[in-house]
Amino acid sequence: MCNQNSYSKYQKRAIKFLSDFLDADTPFTYERTQANHLKVLIDGVPKPLFTGSTPSDCKSINNFMAEVKREVKTSKEMVDLKQDTSVVKISLPISFKQSQDKLIQNCVKSLRTRLEVMKSQEEQKVLENKSVDVVTTFRSEAIKHALSFALQSRRQGNYIKAKEMKSLETKIAMHLNFMMPTLAHYSELLDSKTKYQEKLETSAKEALNSINEQKLTQESVLNSESEVLGKQSDEVVSTQIDSNVQQVKQSSALELMTMSSNNRVSLLRGLSKSQSLQLIDDINQAMAQNREQDIEAVIAMIKEKDLPLEAIISRIEAA
Template identity: 55%
Template sequence: MCKQTNYSKYQKRVIKFLNDLLGTDTPFTYERAKNNHLKVLIEGIPKPIYTGSTPSDCKSINNFMAEVKRELKASKNEAEKTPQQEKRKLVSLLKQSNDKLIQNCVKSLRTRISALKTQEEASVLENQCINGINLKRIETVKQSVLLALQARKQGVYLKPKELKSIEGVVHNHLNFMLPSMAYYAELLDSKLRRKQAEKQPTQIESLTSNVISLEDKTQHAPIKEAKKLAKKPKQPVSNKNMNTKNSNSATELMAMSANNRVSLLRNLTKAQALMLIDDINQAMAANREEDIEAVIALIRDKDLPLEAIISRMEAA
């Protein structure tokens, strides 16, 4: 660079303008060209800028300053675009890497869909619930992503947030390939209905068997009771003692409260209860015949006219 004392007044104005405009932030240099014009090189501007026309032209300095400002602005815009392009390129490379990782995980899981479905169905039927299905799928996704990360040769570092996002995408693919929760709920419900349907015939058969057994017992009870009575040895007992004993037993039975009497009679079998009812009916019939005989004997003894008795009864 030549000494500034060797430059013309016009060129000194150009140099002063550059110093004021660029300051200390942007380096620049200048020199006199062969045609006696000033050649200026500014950092960030790929081509040199020359002073134009002649110093006598009043617009020459203005044109030069405008050109410098225009080139600086263009250089600044280009500098701003470059980081953005690099950032976009980096983002694109990262997305491609993540997409490839996701594709590998989905491809690996797709080959295991049948086995995973079988395992899930067995788990639902065994545990009688569908709550653990989603947790199991999350574990499967994490394991698949981890294996894919270990298998790839090159790749950028994944932040926890990015890794979680990848796992979410793979989990979404897995949920789409496997049956939904509604499918497993319906499967569980159908199994419960099938079990209930299998139990009902067994319960009906058991109930029918119990009814038949009860009927057999009811039908054979009088026969068994008669056989027991027939097998008992006959003991000679006087009618008087028997009547006294039965009378005392019947009196004691009637002396009980109604609840105690019913509770005692509930211990009888059906056959015994029927026999007791028949005996009571026979006893009542015998008492009625005995009362009739007593009334007839009284009428004969008193020699009362039968017509008078009948008319008196009708009047009453």
């Protein structure tokens, strides 16, 4: 908005006309639209005024000037009707008023060149402090800085009293407030940021709760799996032990049978009568279990091969 190098020659002429025509008591602001038109807002004028970028008609600037003058005149007439006629305004000397107006315009021009930076800084301060109270302080400091710089740049001029300085700051603040965002804008911004922050916090809490629930579920599953694995490992160990016992028994029995008959008899003679009877009983039981196992294996083979039982019986009888 404030970098006039980006404006066309026609738009620069319109901006200069606004600065010259509108006195120091009438704030205005302007910006370029997406269609490359110049949008002008004037304090007291109820509607924005637009002008083109590079009009082909040379009378376009004159038409724009006439429209501005007409709208400003109408606005001032409405203000005069609303004002109390009993109040007598004190008119300042022309030279002194011109000097003050020039000083105000220079300050406003200086502030206008830094407008975008000031908007960004002001918004940052509002968000950091989470309050619109910092706006007044920030703008007051900016006005004092611009006014001090303008006074230093002034070649000549009378001494400005404290009361007059306060009046200048008030008028410059009127221009700056018109160009800068309103307090209502910052209030809405804070409200939206607060709602967005609350939404983020709620989402974060929900995500954290979801993660905790997932962790609990995973821990429960892991505990269940650990219990299952523990049981399975116990069963595997038990099975392995039984297998080892069987292998030990088989190896012991095989070792006994690999002995010579005399050595085996000599070894068995060391048993008592009850132990010998128990051994005979165990041998008979083992033979019975083997026989049952063989029968089950034969039956399974007959079913698997689908062999006729009559043919098998006849073959057995024939043998």
